[in-house]
Amino acid sequence: MNTSLNPVELIGFSSGGELRSDAFYQAMVNAVDVGILAVNTSGMVILANRAVRESFGAFQGVHLNDVLPDLWPKVAQRLLGHARNTEISVRGIESNFLVRVSPMLLDQEQVGAVCVFVESTELEEMAKQMEFYQGLTRELDTIIDSSSDGLWICDADANVVRINPASERINNVQAKDVVGRNMRDLINARVFDRSATLEVLRTGTRVNLLQQREGRKLITTAAPVFDSAGRITRVVVSERDITEIDNLQRELEDQEAIRDQYRNQMLEMQQEQQLENQQIIARSPAMLKALRQALKVANVESTVLILGPSGVGKGLFADLIHKNSERANKPLIKINCGAIPESLIESELFGYDKGAFTGAQSGGKPGYFELADGGILFLDEIAELPLPSQVKLLRFMEDGTIMRLGSTRPREVKVRILAATHRNLEQMVEEGKFRLDLYYRLKVIPIHVPSLKERKECLLPLILHYIEWYAKKHKTSKRLSRAACDTLLGYPFPGNVRELMNLCERLVVMTESEVISLQDLPADVAKGDTSEATAPAQWPESMTLPQVIESTERALLAHAIKSHGCQADLAEALGVSQPTIARKLKRYGLAC
């Protein structure tokens, strides 16, 4: 190997021994874009053309190892004859190069090595991008194939391009049997009965379908994919099998229904216990429903209108609502609007200021509204409230203020109103006796308390309860004979529970023996007759005068209320005051 060859000598050579001028030779090697670099057998650079110099600097006449230490080992290997052609990647100043090292022979003798540099940055970038896109495609494939939702992809002509394994499973088809086929053919071949893809291609918009297929429930969403020109290129259909979700949902609903049932049962038991504690007897569905409504509304602030005949327990409902409300430790003031003389009602309800009228207390007086502040005002027999007081009550219900008689200063009171009546308020409104606006304000939550006739199931428990209760009260022991009990059960109790209570007390007090028999029952009850006054001559001799008076009074009132529609008329006809009538009707469990 000639190692003494120097750069100047080499430049003097030409291929085939033909002599070329340095200038010609240099112009030729500098003209090409590929880099050419030659070293002698010692590794000294003997040629570096323009392309190499531009990329690696001017280093002719130096040792290759000093300028391209990465390249030198390959070249050295080549010079030692270990390989014919060797390729290596080399980093230049700005770009990367792929360098091919070839032996340089002169007369069969190796005189050095020549390196050809081809810029590789772009190629590498492209390779990298290819790799990136291949990775992305693999990733997408994995995602598509592992999705538990079915994916069905078609081109703009409705040809199936791809389906994933979930879609194969959901549609019970194999990809190889459908990919490449047109959706229209698949519909014609009855593989499917409906195609979301065709819908999308027809409408150009997203389509949602709920489908039943092979007993499974599917939600299908098909969406168009557009190119930059706005043309549809693909339709992607995703299918979700919601059969399981649907079943789970149904199971959940069943569980919730069972839970609700238990909760209602527990609530009912709690409520029954609550009612028992408060000595409320209720067995009939209608009564239980009304009581449940009352417990439900107890904790809201709304006005409640308790409706039902006299003596059914409307006052009891007011107690129940109060006890179970957030105002339980505040007063419950009960006013019977029919029992207060008309001339006094306004001052009783709203109070008066000093000097409001002759005979007024000198310091003025608060009314029931002020006394009930923070608590509940129960306006029983609300239908008897005179019209001027109705106006004042309406004002309170609208702005929460009242005005004492003789005062011009409104006072704010925090009072919840409960009202009750056995009268038909709607009819009274029609007759102009009750204000419509007040009626609407009052009946926010109406509760209808059924008469004893409407709750036969309650009758026996009520009779037994009150016989025992009065027996305990009067420190005695009493029980009903079978016949007496049957007769009582057949009696209509027009005065409802109040009449029943009165009768039970009377039987407990009046019956000599422990057993209350048929003979102990009052004649009208024994006959089941409630219509006519019983002649005093028919009363048993054992009755005292007060008892005879009481019975006669009751019978007379029962008779008179048939021809007198309201307490005021009745009072006038019988020559007593309205409050007296109100008191007596209440006492005998009667109403008009």
Ligand SMILES: Nc1ncnc2c1ncn2[C@@H]1O[C@H](COP(=O)(O)OP(=O)(O)OP(=O)(O)O)[C@@H](O)[C@H]1O
């Ligand atoms: N379900 C019941 N269980 C036990 N006692 C009851 C029941 N219902 C009513 N009572 C009793 O009957 C009596 C009359 O009830 P209440 O005064 O509440 O009737 P009312 O409908 O308000 O009558 P009115 O319309 O004449 O004011 C009360 O002593 C009450 O305790």
